[in-house]
Amino acid sequence: MLKMDYLEKLEKYMTSGDMKFEFDNGTEEKRFEILEFLEKLMDVAEIADEHATKLIFKGGLLEALSGANQEEEK
Numbered sequence: 001m002l003k004m005d006y007l008e009k010l011e012k013y014m015t016s017g018d019m020k021f022e023f024d025n026g027t028e029e030k031r032f033e034i035l036e037f038l039e040k041l042m043d044v045a046e047i048a049d050e051h052a053t054k055l056i057f058k059g060g061l062l063e064a065l066s067g068a069n070q071e072e073e074k
Contacts, residue, residue, distance in 0.1 A: 010041075 013019050023034050 019034060023031055026034070
């Protein structure tokens with residue numbers, strides 16, 4: 001399910017200027033499609049941020065690191 005290569009391609013599409021070019025030179029339908037995609041991407045990013053916070057700070061990595069630090073102190 002996790003496709004890092006897709007995220008990297010998406011990142012390159014946005015940072016290379018290709019998305020801006022398509023938006024600036026696209027039809028109204030294409031511009032709407034890009035904006036709709038970005039809106040969904042931001043919604044998903046918000047959910048990802050919530051999950052990362054929970055995984056790290058609520059019984060996940062933070063506790064594991066805390067336990068590791070306690071073992072080192074002994």
